[in-house]
Amino acid sequence: MEREVLAVRKRVLGAEHPDTLITANNLALSISRQGKYDEAEKTQREVLAVKQRVIGAEHPDTLTTAGNLADSLWHQEKYDEAEKMQREVFAVSKRVLGADHPDTLTSAGNLASSL
Secondary structure, eight states: OHHHHHHHHHHHTOTTSHHHHHHHHHHHHHHHHTTOHHHHHHHHHHHHHHHHHHTOTTSHHHHHHHHHHHHHHHHTTOHHHHHHHHHHHHHHHHHHHOTTSHHHHHHHHHHHHHO
16 A cells, blocks of 8 residues: 555655655555565665755654664664664754654664664
């Protein structure tokens, strides 16, 4: 279903529209939940690259995608890369959103889990 929605959103809204990117990220999460972490990683890397270019590397949505990618990396036992990404997400979240922001606290918890 998400693949179908993504195809329509790409056609109607364009590949870089925020709603299209949200759908692509949701698809990657569904793929990850099925245990297809390598496929999820590929999709998350594509979405992350577009989000970094279109809405910026420090946007909360971009940070969420980076955190999701780190999770997929961790599940593939790419622990060093996952930790590095989680540290980056935490550092940027803390600086941009503040230490007490719920997203920052989530990223701190994700980093702790990676460690």
